[in-house]
Amino acid sequence: MSKEITSRSDDYSQWYIDLVRKAGLADYSAVKGCMVIKPYGFAIWENMRDTLDRMFKDTGHQNAYFPLFIPKSFLSKEAAHVEGFAKECAVVTHYRLKNAEDGSGVVVDPDAKLEEELIVRPTSETIIWNTYAGWIQSYRDLPLLINQWANVVRWEMRTRLFLRTAEFLWQEGHTAHETKEEAVAEARTMLDVYADFAEHWMALPVVKGVKTANERFAGAEDTYCIEALMQDGWALQAGTSHFLGQNFAKAFDVQFSTRDNTREYVWATSWGVSTRLMGALVMAHSDDEGLVIPPRLAPMQVVIVPIPKPLPELDEAVQTIAADLRALGIRVKVDNDDQNRPGYKFAEYEKLGVPVRLGVGKRDLDQGVIEVARRDTKEKQSVPMEGLAQHVKQLLDEIQQNLFQRALAFRAEHTTRVDTWEEFVDVLDNKRGFISAHWDGTPETEQEIKELTKATIRCIPLESEHGASVEEGLCIRTGKPSRQRVLFARAY
């Protein structure tokens, strides 16, 4: 048990906060609702970002950058969009400060009032579609496949480190297409990219699905999403990909000449994942000792802790091991710090979630072995020095797999099919997790269930998904007919 981290069973929420702070991922800042991402946390985010960026480029996208500020008028061009975001925007009204006359500091200069206020972007559809209007004239300009890495601001009333902060980092893809079919395919492709990343890099099983009208992105025709389950049985939306139809093209008048020499509005998508994924990563795998980071995203995949008895050949042995591992592309840290004792270091690296720890001392060298400790299961074994690097490489793969399988098993265990209201409420309160149930398809019933239980429909699983159940049934709330089970849960 860690000395400084609240246990999950005592207080899951506090465990999460302790972990994020004590493992050096992030900290509160002087600005309410905004956090500081610390170097170790940012290193993990960089690994996520770099991996996703490569995946975007492999699917034909390019990066660009659009302004932080959006003219206020842009936000009112798409009706549903403004409805969804207006309430939580930060607004810039002035461009200058001046010294207060009473010497008390600086005050806003009333003479520097902006003619039109600027909105700090909560998302960039509007400024981007305003720009696209100038870039797209012909079908030859399509498709336009662009992504940007940026920060956005949503003035949330209640925030939680990584999961919901006023400012957060994300990527937002914005694409324009000739046809509806092509745009839908793009939205689905990016959903697949997100699911691939979540499962193969974050070791996080996700359900691919589509949002109900209530949960849909403001301005979208369809919102596809990946939904994950956290260890406390709450769901977390890990990424979204929207088919925007022609809504933004019409709002910003983006028409193109077609192959048939007619004029048509372009079809659009947008898709994004954010630093919220950091929260998902923590809550999916970590334990009471600290973080557990999947090897593929770990800033340090292996740490070597020498046991410092007076032993001249120890340093040479450690350097050889490190070099062998690095030759296989493994990220290695050698901890030669002599201020702390090995026991302290063991606990520290467990807190940081380093997947594999190697202990090397006189005892090992005498026998030609190394002590190999894995973070996920906390197992330790002595491995012959000969072939160690290969062994560690395989072990990293095994840990990556194990984390995924463990999370998958947890999700399977916490996904319950229910057919009655009583059962629904009981599972929600006592077992938690995903609930697969019939729903009559109306926003009113969905809303009613939300008000009664705080559970929302996380998604309607895609037909290709294991969680999907296309079958006749009766709504658990109203008893009206239903054609497919949907996935309910309480969500972050």
Add this chain to the structure above:
RNA sequence: CGGGGUGUAGCGUAGCCCGGUUAGCGCGUCUGCUUUGGGAGCAGAAGGUCGCAGGUUCGAAUCCUGCCACCCCGACCA
């Protein structure tokens, strides 16, 4: 914005109800020595506008008033 709570050293806290010497303790930090295979031991040291402002009093961390900040519960959300 409504309801509840908390502000004391870098962190965590005792003291407050019932005012009275130099505000105590743990962790951390610094120095030295000894240690080093699961969060080391001993010795010494530094570190405080008791959230801010005002009031009551001979005397305020403690009582009163106002303000500020943060946390928790709601409404809102990637």
